[in-house]
Amino acid sequence: MNPTLQPNYYSFGGCEEYCPGIDPGGNATRRILFVAPLFDEMNRTRRMLISTMRALGGRGVSSFLPDLPGANESSAALIDQDIACWQAAMAAAAAQLKVTHIASVRGGSLIDGAMPDAPHWRLMPAKGANLLKTMLRTRVAGDKEMGLTTTSDALIVESAHQPILLAGNWLSPAMVTQLHDTVCADVPHLRSVSIGEGADMIKGSALWLRAEPQDDPDMAQALAADLDRWSASCGA
Amino acid sequence: MSDKVETIIRSILSDMLGLSPLAVEQMDASTELFGAIPEMDSMAVAGLLTEMEDRLDIVIDDDDVDGELFATFGNLVGFAKAKVDG
Numbered sequence: 001m002n003p004t005l006q007p008n009y010y011s012f013g014g015c016e017e018y019c020p021g022i023d024p025g026g027n028a029t030r031r032i033l034f035v036a037p038l039f040d041e042m043n044r045t046r047r048m049l050i051s052t053m054r055a056l057g058g059r060g061v062s063s064f065l066p067d068l069p070g071a072n073e074s075s076a077a078l079i080d081q082d083i084a085c086w087q088a089a090m091a092a093a094a095a096q097l098k099v100t101h102i103a104s105v106r107g108g109s110l111i112d113g114a115m116p117d118a119p120h121w122r123l124m125p126a127k128g129a130n131l132l133k134t135m136l137r138t139r140v141a142g143d144k145e146m147g148l149t150t151t152s153d154a155l156i157v158e159s160a161h162q163p164i165l166l167a168g169n170w171l172s173p174a175m176v177t178q179l180h181d182t183v184c185a186d187v188p189h190l191r192s193v194s195i196g197e198g199a200d201m202i203k204g205s206a207l208w209l210r211a212e213p214q215d216d217p218d219m220a221q222a223l224a225a226d227l228d229r230w231s232a233s234c235g236a
Numbered sequence: 237m238s239d240k241v242e243t244i245i246r247s248i249l250s251d252m253l254g255l256s257p258l259a260v261e262q263m264d265a266s267t268e269l270f271g272a273i274p275e276m277d278s279m280a281v282a283g284l285l286t287e288m289e290d291r292l293d294i295v296i297d298d299d300d301v302d303g304e305l306f307a308t309f310g311n312l313v314g315f316a317k318a319k320v321d322g
Contacts, residue, residue, distance in 0.1 A: 137282035210251075210275075
């Protein structure tokens, strides 16, 4: 039987943020905080991440997947968020849930650096500038379909003094600037994992690129196995 | 390098569209993409461009992009090869 997903919450910025978790028996010595990809990539990978958490639960490892303020079930507004705020939120979640390890995916690796003492595991970390560029392109292409001429450069200029709407997300000036400038923080204990066929790679698919959210149960099992081995070898 | 560019484009399309390696291997220059494959919408095209930049180490400007670019697999590979060759 699959371990049951439990509702947890963490406090940040005066809000209680939702954080589904799997905590088998409540006494696991290894407790992993998942920092999900950002924006649309979050939706496309959520099912795979939850499947990975269930598989970890079956191996006796606890894990948690906190909502970012302004995303999913959060009562905070996305327009009030920026990268620094999300970094602080993940640090708050890590402290309150007493996690022992951090696992981030894609853009999640941009906001996992505020807990440098915990061992980090990163799957295909994304550059903030690339995430921003993709959202700018989506807006430009969408505007074009409506007969409007917009350019990425003009949107960046506009974003300096007012929020802009990119791919359905209202982004504050600070969010745009920080997204453009943020790279993954250096952390002392890091395992970087890639998707592919090579040695020491996870066999699977880049679900965050898919047009529709999809699942990859074999990949979730492989990720859980890798996270189990890695987390047993360090920390806690 | 040319074959490598084509292989990388096939790999990105496989990731994006969830197609098997065999299915993308069967694409040829005349295979229609944008407008013919439902998943190839504006957002997918935006992601495709960023992945091409990342995996091929090229820079694609807004001005480079028009509807023709994504019309066929051949157009896309031809554009990428021209960019890589500088």
